[in-house]
Amino acid sequence: MTYLFDGQLQRYYYDLHGIQYNYYAVVKEGGRFVLKPKLDVPENRFYLKKLIHIYEGKLNDIGDTDRSLSKRWFENPHNSGKVKRLTNHLYNYYRNVTNASADIFLWTIFKDFKKKIQGKGFIKEEPKDNTEPIGQACFTAFNLRATNKYRHKTVLAFCLNRYMNPFEKRFFSQHNVQVDEDLLALSDLLQWVFRSAVRDGKPDQLYVPSKRMRTLLVKWLNSEI
Template structure:
């Protein structure tokens, strides 16, 4: 088994490489290609002439039959994560390869952050916490209807207690270990949560990049200098904010500060959105605080109709967007940081001048979101990033 991250900037031909690879090998090699969204599942199936599971009676049962027949298939990330032990055995026995278009979202998850919750679950006999490994095992019935997220996480992956307070889960890496070869198409791979998870579980991997459509095993260049002329950042001084736009920071914003952020965002869209259709303007923040930011006036320049989730990846749905606002300051959850540090996996916070792993993870997440716009078509965009930290990270990448 070998795992290789094909680490190359968006628009550099990773999907083209994957399609070419499948078409060159599909008659001699059994391949599963997994994509984050259904449009991409369709695209791989069409361009590579391979099967995709039907939902009659279910996609899982249909996939099982296709694997038993040794067919190459195009599936979603969600279906990949639902592959059971029987299908994993079939994959291993038949020597399937996996091409993963983009890293799996939420490779590491945080469920509860209240110490009392974990202690209550232990006392109630719902879970057991191993004193040495801190691994959590579900003890209640499979149909128990309280704390279902932890129940399902225990069933589908691995769950651990962190500092006797947090409950952290991650996907089961045996999914990847069943394949004879794994290629993962992404950008800034070392800072992804999937790469960090592989480090936690001591799953070896390599990092390569693309050079004129060929895979080369060399250190990728993490520079966006070639896009500097296409991304026009809003530099209006009064729209650069000093208050925190992290998920916890936004939860603590006063009404006055929230209204300022809303007003400045509306002003940005008013200035640069003239003659631009609403569908060509997109914005994001943390979903829990999005509606509170929508202006209450009669003609708001942004609302929930052009809101795009900050974790969006893979989709081309917004590729005509020319004006965008990124109202997020991304930080990993403290429980994830503690979990990685406990397993001696590097995840430094960095300094004001050096971003560290956490800053580069945040940058990679922001770049992925920006790539939902028309910049993917090599067309220029206007971008508002009110967080000074995130703006500095992006400017450093562009320079």
């Protein structure tokens, strides 16, 4: 079971190999859960708009273009000054805007650039043995899935702009498999956000400096995607 299957790599491999699939949703009826065809199940996102508080302010100026905060953006040496600004923005959000403590703060970026961005107070990441019953880390991978260990986190920062690896995209294109990069990006963002307290119906504060990623999230909350 997953969410936004249409935007995930698994779906593209299914299409590549001609594997058929149908869509179902889990619905509670009479005290038990049943599967129903997805199109018959309306999705209520209104309550999530009240829970996910997206930061809107000057700290977002670092991500105004479509490619800002993408992996290539971080790799470009001409953006080193902007990377430093992002470091300052993230620390400002953590320390001044939200005044969060490490135990409720969760953030992510491309792993290769973590050390360039991390600031004092939120460096810790998941141990390799992954045995902690409650997630003590502040940093996790942006594609983190299938864990409830971070459901106590209420202040979040998603500091990247997700695109498919260009070699992977070219591979699928050569085999006539159409990739929706916006849906792929949104899927990863939602999966990551729903590791946090919002999964229990509790409010989150969320910093998404990439305008593209932020816009996708707002459109999803408004049921425009």
